Amino acid sequence: MSDSATSRTGSCQCGAVQVQILGKPMEMHLCHCATCQKLSGSIFGAYVTVKDEQLTITVKPGLNEDSTLKTYKDTSGASGNANDHTFCGICGSPILNRSPLMPTMRVVPLGILEPYPLSEDGTAGTEGQEGDDGETWEMKPRMEYWCVRKRKWVGETGAELVFKRQPDTDEDLKKLMTIFGLG
Ligand SMILES: [Zn+2]
Numbered sequence: 457m458s459d460s461a462t463s464r465t466g467s468c469q470c471g472a473v474q475v476q477i478l479g480k481p482m483e484m485h486l487c488h489c490a491t492c493q494k495l496s497g498s499i500f501g502a503y504v505t506v507k508d509e510q511l512t513i514t515v516k517p518g519l520n521e522d523s524t525l526k527t528y529k530d531t532s533g534a535s536g537n538a539n540d541h542t543f544c545g546i547c548g549s550p551i552l553n554r555s556p557l558m559p560t561m562r563v564v565p566l567g568i569l570e571p572y573p574l575s576e577d578g579t580a581g582t583e584g585q586e587g588d589d590g591e592t593w594e595m596k597p598r599m600e601y602w603c604v605r606k607r608k609w610v611g612e613t614g615a616e617l618v619f620k621r622q623p624d625t626d627e628d629l630k631k632l633m634t635i636f637g638l639g
């Protein structure tokens with residue numbers, strides 16, 4: 457399968473920031489921590505993790521890159537880690553998270569990626585993307601973090617690894633590495 461068949465594009469709400477992910481993500485996960493709740497304005501964050509070289513971020517020509525792509529350094533520790541959250545300075549959509557613990561990886565919110573190609577008029581599409589293998593981007597999350605804060609009415613997702621908070625035992629970390637394809 458070629459990289460283009462599994463690639464995805466995405467954007468912030470206003471379209472000033474465009475993202476492209478080339479090839480399959482390493483994994484998809486949910487996080488119910490306080491940071492992800494506030495960051496998304498929803499009750500959990502859904503993300504894909506990709507390698508730095510898979511991700512391209514561009515700012516619309518004519519816009520100032522520094523004011524369009526802003527980064528907030530979260531040191532609250534509410535997610536268990538310090539993280540850099542990059543967002544669109546115009547519309548506020550989250551674009552990516554970076555953790556100093558995983559310097560070569562980028563965590564991209566699933567909701568900014570287009571599951572389907574855009575319609576010709578630029579509005580969000582609703583049909584399956586041509587060339588999609590049907591599994592890469594429709595796959596279920598493999599991990600759930602911070603389930604101590606999970607809303608009770610959010611059902612079971614079938615994730616393989618479910619953590620009350622952060623994974624911290626050697627056994628947990630080993631399983632995690634296997635999912636990331638690093639074990
Ligand atoms: Zn924007």
Ligand SMILES: [Zn+2]
Nearest residue numbers: 487489492535
């Ligand atoms: Zn989180």
